Amino acid sequence: MGSKNKLKRFKENETFSNVVQPKREEIFEGFELKGKWNEFFKNDCPIVLELGCGKGEYTIGLAQRNPEKNFIGIDIKGARFWRGAKSAQEEKLENVAFLRTQIELIDNLFDESEIDEIWITFPDPQIKYKRTKHRLTNPVFLKKYKHILKPEGVVHLKTDSEFMHGYTLGLLQGQGDEILYSNHDVYKNAGSPSEVLEIQTFYENQYLEQGKPITYIQFRIN
Template identity: 55%
Template sequence: MGKDKLKRFAEVDTFSNVVQLEAGQPYKGKWSSDFFKNDSPVVLELACGKGEYTVNLAKLFPEKDLIGIDYKGNRIWRGAKTALEEGITNVGFLRIQIENLLDYFAPGEVDEIWITFPDPQPQISREKKRLTSPRFLEKYKLLLKPGGLMNLKTDNDGLHAYTAEKIEELGLKLHIKTEDLYHSPYANEVLNIKTYYEKKYLKDNKNINYLQFSFE
């Protein structure tokens, strides 16, 4: 492991806005009241990487509590550090495996979930690893409040099509579907947030897909 990564891991341990791999998660069911010290809606970004979307959503929606979730602490470091430096108090980061979400959040605790540019896991043998596979969707359904929204933004046409199929197969409610976000009527201030990787995709003239759906 490089010196920079080791330095970031050590620094993340000192960040007040990062929770790491805690057994018996003390904030389960109490993220707003005990972690953020308020009663605001909770919004998650899964596989948040460097936390660019998480931080920018927090800036746009100071009335909401944003939590970026990723397993790689050296990635979380960037978003957490930015939030601390800029005094953004409605954003936090949680370092866990996403498949363990139910250990860290109570049923109905979450208002909205974002998945932005996840690993598409294109091999058929890795379908269960896709963050929009039925096994993950079942977890999200438990966590979300009634009517809570799911958002998937991806450059991967295959993952977009796969997710749209699952929405139909499972009888979920589709709100928005587009294969070319920035040439659609849906490109608002929220969806115009661009991560480092998205900017690279756009330079290569890659289309950006977007889905918004709910479980009822």
Template identity: 65%
Template sequence: MGKNKLARFAENRTLPNVFQPTREEALNNFYLKGKWRSEVFKNQNPLVLELGCGKGEYSVGLAKAFPEKNFIGIDIKGARFWFGAKEAINEGMTNVAFLRTQIELIDCFFEKDEVDEIWITFPDPQIKYRRTKHRMTHPDFLERYKKILKKDGMIHLKTDSEFLHGYTLGLLQGAGHDIITAHHDIYGAPEYDPGTPLLREIKTYYEGLFSAKGKTITYIKFRIK
């Protein structure tokens, strides 16, 4: 492991906007479950999660654009979201935090109806069949999201993977979930209005790389029935 990564891991332990619980803590009634608004953000504003947040650009970008909401970027790779956590602290932002954990444990950290909205940004599409259950829009994951989302809570999937886009659309349609909007190329059709503010303006690190290589960026907004 590189020295830079080790330094970031060490600094993460000192950052007030970073939470790194153990698996045991997650499975044994995590102390912030149901209390993120009151204990971390000190308000009752809507709570939005970004799953697989990478370097945290999207979480920070959304938090800047919507100061009336609270945002939590979630990823298992703390050395990556260190960048977002540091930026938020340097800019005095109090409406964004970061949680280091596996997405499989997401319902261990949030109470029923605690979350208003979820963003899934550029996840690994897990193309191989034996990895199907690891896709972040697999029914098992959707059930976890349903446990913590409010009744009309929205989920956004932004990906460069046409495979994952198609898989997710088929799954949602087959299960009777509510697809609000879907598009296979959000930058290739400038006239297209996705109904989601700043969908094109805020980009993740990987989105910038993919777009520069000419890859299309797809988007789905949906609710779980």
């Protein structure tokens, strides 16, 4: 993507009512929406996050299917989620927002027990050992998720990485967390939720064309 196109998207994001882009000092000095996200959506519906939302395809797909829930796509790359934010505006999806931030800061942006569900879709598996701290299901991230999730809150992991799937399963079992459902090839083995099968991102379609199995885990952090 050219720099001019990126700048255009950054500018347009600033005009979207469904895009929140806090400055770093705002995040650490007391983010005004922390604990008040239902006020942002003007309802008391459950709040669901998609972490590393990319173009926002999954956030939009979930919001279209679940008008009784609010969805927030989170990514640091605003020029990327611009597409999702614009689509939500065009389709008048009032239960969608996009938040530009680093995922490791989410416990500064959401209050304790404020979130009902978290989706992690096709994250970078960070296979090298020295990159373990960046894996979105490592113990540090899981602790942050537990803090912002309601006691019965659920996390969904959908990935093309068998490594990420196995790493997460092993970690959850070791910690004594509750694995609600696991499938190492959702399109080959029946039983996955419809939202896992019916929403496909651009990259997921590429993985499927390459013959890569898509895996899914649904779990609760105890």
